[in-house]
Amino acid sequence: MAISSRIAFVRKSGIREIFDLAQEIPNTISLGIGEPNFKTPKFIDEAAKKAIDEGFDKYTLNIGIPELRQQISSKLKRENNIEADPKTEIIVTAGATQAIFLLMYCLLEQGDEVLLPTPAFTAYEYSARLAGGKPVQCPLNESEDYEIDFDLLGKRCSKKAKLLILNSPCNPTGVTYREKEIKKLVEFVSERGLYLISDEIYEKYVYDDAKHFSPASSKEFKNRIVTVNGFSKTFGMTGWRLGYAVANEEIISALTRFNMYNSVCANSIAQKAGVAALEGSMGFFIPILKQYNKARNSMCKYLDELSLSYAAPSGAFYIFPDISSISKDSLHYCKGLLAEEHVATVPGSSFGTVGEGHIRLSYSVDENLLIIALEKMKKFNERFRK
Template sequence: MRDFVNPMIKSIPPSGIRRFFDIAAEMEDVISLGVGEPDFDTPWNVREEGIYSLERGKTTYTANAGLKQLRDEIQHYTTRKYGMDYDPAHEILITVGGSEAIDIGLRAILEPGDEVLIPEPSFVSYKPCTILAGGVPVPVAMKEENEFKLMREDLEAAVTPRSKVLIFPFPNNPTGSIMTKDEMGDIARFVVEHDLFVMSDEIYAELTYSEDPHVSIATLEGMRERTLVINGFSKAFSMTGWRLGYAMGPESLLKEMTKIHQFAIMCAPTTSQYAAIEAMRNCDVAVEEMRREYNRRRRLVVNGFRSLGFDCSEPYGAFYVFPSIKKFGMTSEEFCKALLEAQRVAVVPGSAFGDSGEGFIRVSYAYSQEDLKKAIAKIGAFVDTLK
């Protein structure tokens, strides 16, 4: 029988994260610090609202763009928290997680051959979604000596006349790096000068640990009309399985994204949308409690790795640390496989997040302090064998 599978799809490798954890899943007694998923339950009032919506029979389709009440709440929330004011009727779209927003955003923007500047290390979906949309991914390496921040000089070296979109992934997965308002200003000027469009992935906006609050690049001068802001409920509200995200941006772009969403998805899950309204209205305290606990875990893990002799940059966002393993003379995949086999601790090779992630490992601290302490002790025992 003829093979009907598209060769382009065949050429895209599976997620380096999932591929590695398929190995871990076959083993017993593994402490996994790999998956980027909060270990907190969704706040009870949010779950209760989802249950109540089912009891009231709220199980039909919503508008393609999402419940009006939810889009109104997103407008209130993002204005209150980040100073962003988008029209709920025309500039906000509810999606199936932030991942769908990335996908349909790129599909709505790119023409065949358009280049997308992708800072790396970064989330594994940007590159394949670019390829699936007909674009050409152009990695821009972020360096440890710059605290994994995006530098203008690196963008200048990568931009070409075919460049159309800049992915802006801060707070960053996997490095935990953030960009201050002043640092963003330099990037914003570069974007305007080169007439680029920005896809700003802000899914970890609530999870920052510096003295300065999160600032969206969309709020900087000249950036609102050339930025698509992506966010969601998975990380801050511990709602990964509810599969709910949103996009905010210019009406002209949101209109076309909604068409793709309409034909491919119809609408995001109705129950999740009702639950999310409650999350935005009444979960500030719960989100802050989770953020404080993540910060305690962050300090535990960073100090733990440094005490073992790892070079580890300070992560001020998300819930990951990205220590260097270069001194051990192993690739990141070799290190992770050997650690898993020797000590039953699973972490992610940095190479899963782009070539510039080689020589590092990603460790999530979205786990209990007890598990984190055990894992650090086991990693210490492992590296003792390498000396």
């Protein structure tokens, strides 16, 4: 066999299955989108063009260019109340995805367990497994807007547990966790000697009175908290591949050494663009967030009309309705909706066992198309129910 047994378990996900099918169907409206629907702001493009013109086209340090680490450090202090030394406690990566992958490799021994509050972003499970770790699903409490079930976490936390991953605002549930709950989680990991990875990629997408809170603003930062973030969602830069990890010097040094043999460094032009992004004003995001909020409200209204229940979506750009009254098999439901109404959605089973009986809907879509897609979903549900 040509392919190593290490990756034998990596199969096509339910998400990919739906999107491969969608490619074949013209005029599909996708509510499965996991990226912003706006273009990278011009001032960021201009910085990248300037970097190209000035010949900034060689390898950079494995840890990332000093200017960008300085900007990230200032941003963390200003917006997240995190004090991180730009020289030793921040590494620039090819997206948050690479940061997560490097972290799993650098922190996990073979068989170490990773506590995953589920439903959770698919990459956590796969990167943990690729690094020899064992993901342990810890279902969130759906009936209480997916609040963290500390009793269950305690029960699932064995001596082999090493890491716990928090994603707030959350993909796929759209829940933003409150400061009080996050502080309790920090206490939990501290008492049990775990490391906490906080994935904050959707930090700017918060609605109503929700507020983003970074666990690394606590005194436990240097002992056991790693923050992962990036430019993809905030600045509409998914294709630029730019992210970062923030942790103590020992962890960042390991990630940096590993990066030499992984991607060497993040793209040099993208790093210059990242400096401009963080130096610039966030003013461009105000109308964008308003637009997302409007789309979110429209989607909630439709789901209410369809009598589908869902957790209050206070962040990111997803809603995770329960469709079990229509179908218990989310992949089957999504395939049917795609084939009959040409609307692509993501099966909830992609996000862990507890995600079954749900679908993930993204409202990162032009509002007119969103309404058309929801109307089509309404028709489909009526037929499916019969």
